[in-house]
Amino acid sequence: MATAYWDDKRVKDRNGFWHLGHRPTLIAAFLYFDLAFMVWVLLGPLAPEIAKTLHLTAAQKGLMVATPTLAGAILRLVIGLLVDRIGPKLAGAISQVVVIAGLLTAWAAGVNSFTGTLALGVLLGLAGASFAIALPLASRWYPPEHQGKAMGLAGMGNSGTVLASLFAPTLAKLFGWNAVLGLACIPLTIVLVVYLAMAKDAPNPPAPKSITAYLQPLRSVDAWWLMAFYLVTFGGFSGLASSLSIYFTDQFGLTTVAAGYATAACVFAGSLVRPMGGALADSIGGVKTLTGVFIVAALALAGVSSAPTLAMALGLFVVAMLALGTGNGAVFQLVPQRFREEIGVMTGLVGMAGGIGGFYLSSSLGFARQLTGSFQPGFLIFAALALVALALLTVVKRGWRMNWGAAANGVRI
Template sequence: MIKKLQLPLQTMNLVVGFMVWVIISSLIPFIREDIAIAPERLAIVTAVPVVLGSILRIPLGYYANVFGARIIFLVSFVLLLFPVFYLSEASSFSDLIISGLFLGIGGAVFSVGVTSLPKYYPKEKHGFVNGIYGAGNIGTAISTFAAPLIATQIGWSATVKVYLILLLLFAALNFFLGDRHEPKVKTPIIEQIKSVYKNEKLWFFSLFYFITFGSFVAFTIYLPNFLVSNFELEKVDAGMRTAGFIALATFLRPIGGWLADKLQPLLLLMGTFFIYTIAAIVLAFSPTIGLYTIGSLAIAVSAGIGNGVIFKLVPFYFNKQAGIANGIVSMMGGLGGFFPPIMLSVIFSITGQYSIGFMLLSQVALASLVLVVWMYYQDRLLLAVEVFNSTGQGILVTDTSGNIRTVNPAFTKLTGYEERDVIGQNPSIMKSGRQSKNFYRDMWQEIERNGVWQGEIWNLRKNGEEYLQWLNISAVKDDTGEVVRYVGTFTDITSEYEKKITVPELLPN
C-alpha cells in the first residue's frame, strides 16, 4: 500500500516545493510596492532562488539514493520553513536576496522524485512515471495564479506565511506515508560522478534540459513583470496568463514521457527543438500581444513535451547512476532558468528591446536540433556496431578491390587472425588450396549475377589448421546500383562434416 502511494505523494511534494520556489516572482509586483527595487536589480531578485534550486539538485539526487525520498523530502520541507518566514518579514533588497537564495531548496527537490520513483516501475513505464511526477511543476502555476489573488485580500506578507502551514502539513505526510523501506544505493558520490562525467550523452541531455526546463522556469519568473511593464496588463491578469503558460507546459510533460515510452524519444526531441526555433524567432520580432501569446504557448508546448522526453532518456542511459545523472541534468535545467531573465534584462537595458535575447534562444534551439539529429544517427550506427561485434558469425568486409577493411571479434575467434593481421590483405591469405580456380570463378560469376553466393568452402586458420566454413558473400550496392563493398559471413561447420564421415554404416548380421 505504501509503495502505491509514492507516486501521488512525491508528485504533490514537488507541487509544494515548486510553489515555494516561485513565491518571490509570483508576488514581485506587490513586493515592489513596499520594497524599492531598481529595474536593473529586478531580474536578479527573481532569478536568485533558481541558483540554489539548481546546484542542490546534485546532492539531493545522490542522497535520495542513499537515504530514500522520505527523509530528503521531510528534511527539505523543514528547512524551507526558515527562508519562507524570513521572506514574510522582509523589508529590504538584501532580505529578498537572502530569503530567495534559500527558497531554492523548493526547486531542488525535483531530483529526489526522478531518482526514487523509477525504482517502483519497469523501464518501459519510466517516461510516463517521471512525466507524471514532473507535472508537479504545476506548483509554479498555482503560486503564480493564486498568490496574487490572495495578496490582494490579505497582503503579500501574510500570503507568504500561508505557505508555512503547507510545508508543515507535507513534512508530516512524508513522515507518516513515505516509504521507509525504499531500496538504497550507497556508491560514493565521487565514484558516481567519475562514472558519468566523461559520457557525452550526459552533457547533451544537460544542454537539452537547460533549454526546455530552463525556458519553462525563465518564462515563469519573467512573464508576470514583463506582461505588466511591456503590455500594461493588470497584475492579476498577468498572473493568470503566466499560470496558463505553466499549466500547458505541465500538462504536456507526462504526455511527453508517455510518448517517449511508445515512440523514438530522439525523434520527439527533434520536433521539440524545431518548434522552439520557430517560436523564438516569432518572439524576437517584438510582436503584438496576440502573436506574443502564440509564440509563448509554442514554447510551453515544446518545454512540456521536451521535459518529459528527456527524463525518459536519462534513466535509460544511466540506470546505475540515476541519482547523480538526474541531479546534474536537472541542475543544468535550473540554471537554464537563471541566466535568461538576467540576459534579457541586460540586453533590454542596452538596446531597449528583447529581440536579440530571443534570437539567441532560437540559435541555441537550432544547435540543439542539429545535436539531436546527430545523436539519432549515432545511436543507429552504434546499434549496428553492437550487432556486428556481438554476433557469433564471423564477418569480414572488403572493398571492391577485394582488400579487407574490417572484421568482427567472431572472425578472430574462428580463424585466429587478429584484425591487424588482415586489414588491407586479400581473403586469399586464408585459402586452403582444396578449391580449384574454376570454383572461385563460378562463385564470383554468381555474385556478379545475383549479388550473393553461399556454400561450403575449406579455409585455413592462422595456425595452419584446415576447417570447413559455411560461407555467405553479399555484394553491397549504393543508391545508384554500384557495388561499394562485399560482406562475407561464415560459421565453422567442421564438426558436422566430421560426424557425417565417422558414423559407421549399419551392416546386416
C-alpha cells in the same frame, strides 16, 4: 538485483503501468514536487509588487527572480547525492522542513532590501532542488519501459508554478506580498504530512558508493549531452515561469493579478504535457520527440520576440511552453535508459543544468530590458540555443541508438 526484481514483477503482473510500481508513492512524489515548485517560483508572480516596494531596476528584477533558479540548480546536485546516500523519502522530508522554517523566518522578520530578496531566493532554491527527490522517489519503482510515464507523472508537479501564478498576486493584494511567504507554509505543511504517510522508498535502491563515485557519470559525454538538452527544455520552462509576470506587466501594462492569470495559462500548458512528453518518448523515442520540441520552441520564442499584441504573445508563449514541457518529459525518458544505476545523481546533474538555463533566461531578459529597452534580444538568443540543441541532437542520436542497447530491451530512444 534490479533486473531480477523487474523480471519477477512482469511475470506476476502484465496489466501495464498502473499495476506496477507503488501508486501512493507516485502520488506523494507529485504532491511534494507540486508544492515545492509553487514556492520555488514564488518571487516571479510577486516581483511586480516587490519591485514597487523596493524600487528595483529591470536588471534587479530579473536577477531577483533568477536567483532561486540558480540556487536550485546548484542544490539539485547536492540533493541528488543526498538521495543516493539516505534515500529520497528522508531527503525530501529534511528539505521540506528547512524550506518551511526559512519561509516562516522570512515572513516574521520581513524582507526589506534587494539583498534580502536574493537571500530569500537562495532559500527558495532548496525547494527547486526537490526535482532531484521526487523523480528518483517515483521512478525507482518502475521498470525501464515505463520510466518516461513515471517520471513524467511525478514531474508534472512542476504545475505548482501555476498555483503561484494564480494565487500569489491576489493574496499579495489582500494581505501584502510579505504575508504570502507565511501563508505558503500552510499548504507546504499539509503536503509534508501526506508525503510522510504515503511515500515509500523502492526496494531496489542502488548500492552505496563513495562520494567521488557519484560523479562518475560526468566522465561520459552522454551525461553532458543530456544536461545540455535539459538546459534548453527545462531552462526555457522555468525561466519563462519566473519571468512572464514581469514581461506582461512591463510589456503590456497588465495588473499583477491579470499578469498572474496570463502566466498561469502558459505554465499550465507546459506542466500538463510533461507526462505526455514522457509517454510520447516511450512510444516513438526521446530523440524524435526532442527533435520536434526544439524546432517548435525555437520558432515560438523567435515569434514572441516581436509579437505586437498581447493575444499573439500569449498564444506563442503557450505553444513554446507546450513544446518545452514535452521536452522535459522526453529528456527524462532518456536519462534512465543510459544511467539507471546512477539515476539519483543524474537527476541532480541534469536538473542542475536545467536550472542554469532558467537562470540565464530570467536574468538575461531583465538585462536585455534595461540595456536595450526591449525583451527581444533575450528571446532571440534563447531561440538560437534551441536550434543549437537541435544540431547537437542530430549529431549524437545515431551513436545513442547503436550503443545504449535500449532496443534489445524493447525501449525506444
